[in-house]
Amino acid sequence: MVAITEFQKIGVGLMGFGLFFLLFGVLLYFDSVLLAFGNILFLTGLTFIIGFRRTAHFFFQRHKFRGSFFFLGGVSLVLCRWPIIGMLVESYGFVLLFKSFFPMALGFVLSAVNIPFLKAFVSSSSSMV
Template structure:
């Protein structure tokens, strides 16, 4: 079991509520207030989980500047009440930021599942470590 500090537990809760509000905002036809609130909670939760300095260095690496600019640009566009365009920009930025993490996550999910076809598919996605 992973031990978390009190601030990290608060961060996990903030990230969970942030994802809930983002999904709820999408379900309610891209409600800009819920999406903006979810984005802010998600970002503050991330800061609480890994710390301000690590969050800053993750987002502002030279190789991840394109993804960071699209992600934060999408957050600003959502805050300016253009939710559909903002969420599209955020999704593109999120994919660019976490592109190297997806094969690891799929490989991990492939080892967890006992469904034969699904585990083989997820392990195959996890093995493709080519970063485009």
């Protein structure tokens, strides 16, 4: 079993609050203050969970540079009070950063949750017959 440090527990809480503020900011018609606060909390929580060096290494890898540029540029646009454009740019950067993770997450969700209709659709689309 993996031991979770106090910093990681704090990071999970910060990320949870960050996601809450991001969702609440979008629901309140892209309130720039809530979105900026959510972005700051999310990035701070990520840093607390995996550490400063690993966070910097994740964002500044050569093959993830474009995704990092769009994601952090979107965060800075939200901080400059352009919330709609900033969230669009940030979302594009998020997809570029985590595009290799999406198939693994989808496979995990399909194996963990037994949804007959969805499983039948995915298994029939992948067969060659």
